[in-house]
Amino acid sequence: MVRSQTVRAFVEEVGDIASFTGRFFREVFRPRYEWAELLRQSFINGYRSLPLVAVTAFIMGLVLTVQSRPTLERFGAESMLPLMVAISVVREIGPVITALICAGKIGSSIGAELGSMKVTEQIDAMEVSGTNPFKYLVVTRVVSTTLMVPVLVVFADAIAIYASYIGVNIKGSVSWSLFHQQVFDSLVFADFLPAFIKSFFFGFAIGIVGCYKGFNTKNGTEGVGQASHSSVVVASLVIFVIDLIAVQITDILGYN
């Protein structure tokens, strides 16, 4: 009985999110456009997330390089360290780790902010005052996360590759020129573009899940925390699902 209720609740929530997403696509192309709010959200979600993403990417690139070295040394393929790290970062680790960081920072922020507005009836007040709260609050946030996460991914890739250069030089000696040559000799558009395109979907998922959870907050202040927490969990899960679908599609298209 409990299980059937859980399954039913899950299915209902999936339906609600799909309905919420449909409403977003209906609202996003309709005027009036909230440019100022979109820029403000982009600043918050993009620019202010950069330090966290940069530190994470730097550590990720450095650790990946240092951890991969012993295995490659065993095969006598130490010289392939730059290209291996570059391909790993660009194809998978950069987009996914950045998206997860954003899901933690941005998703929880959106969920908590919209949740608190919901429980304090500010959203209802906006409707009464004639402002479309969905357009002002949801569309701007979802569009900003959709556009900012790919930019953060590009920064993360660049920083992680630079960190990899430092990691390679901790135990070896490779010039920046050679490192740069090896990295870009190994990378092709098929490595970069699918990963870049899927980062838009990651950003969209973070924004839409955070907004949905915040917009549907119940149970007062307790629900705000719950919305914040569940938006991170669901967004992270959706990121992995999108990644799974993306890798299948790129494989079908022959880019793997």
Place this chain on the structure above:
Amino acid sequence: MAEERSQRSKLGLFVLGGTVLLVLALYLMGTRKDLFSRSITISSDLREVGGLRTGNNVRYAGIDVGTVDAIEIINDTIVRVYMNIRMDDAEHIRTNALASVGTDGLIGNKLVNLLSGEGSGTPVSDGDAIRSVPSLDTDAMIRTLDRTNGNLAAITDDLRQVSARLNDPNNLVGMLTDTSMGGVIREAVYQLNAAAGNARALTEGVNSIVADVEGGKGALGVLLADDAAEADVRRMLSELHTASDTLGLAIGRIDRFSRSLESDKGLVHTLVRDTALANDVQRMMTRLDTTTLLLNEDLRALQRNWLLRKYFKEKEKQAK
């Protein structure tokens, strides 16, 4: 308001930074794939490309000069590889160059190696086709290596057996290591030398005889060299042949005669084999002898008879 402008500036820098990085990354990747440089396209037909993909590097004399543009299956035995070659490098590649598929290092990406061909050729131009040579296939090399290892194992096993036999004092090699064998072999060699001298002398004698025969000397030489003698011999052989036929007939007759002698019928058998008849004949002959003596006396007496005296006297006169 000032804060909002500051936020916009920072956001602009952030987005511009990301865009610049994105464009730079795309440009660097595109440069590696010769998307932004002038290039020509050449092609080469290969039997198989071993996993070569579009975008793989093309190398000439160990230097990257372009990338693989497209790979097309022409028929069941030919795969055509189109290569973009940078214009600056194309002038060094001749039309007699050879293309082969290789690997960047042992486990690296596949690439096309362009090798200088023999003789002279003109620099390649757009649309040219160059010849190809079969590439080294790692799988084939490993298969060959595996077969070689098997052969080596067999050879090593044989060598081990040979070594064991070499160490055995009872075999030939063991005998050779015996110090007394030297004298024996030396004596054998002396004997062989003497035998060879004899054989040489014998051969010389045979040669001399053969020379004499060829020169028509001696009986054999005459037989072999003289035409008249040959005719005589042929005739003699012919007569011998006739004589042998006659002899054969005679032998046949004698055989039949002897058989008839063996037979218990007929007069001859009776004469030859019948001992009673022989006794009778002997007795008869004895009697005949006696009778003849008596008859002689009678005849002498008859000659003196007067009736016949005249006849005998006339016969004496005729005889005179």
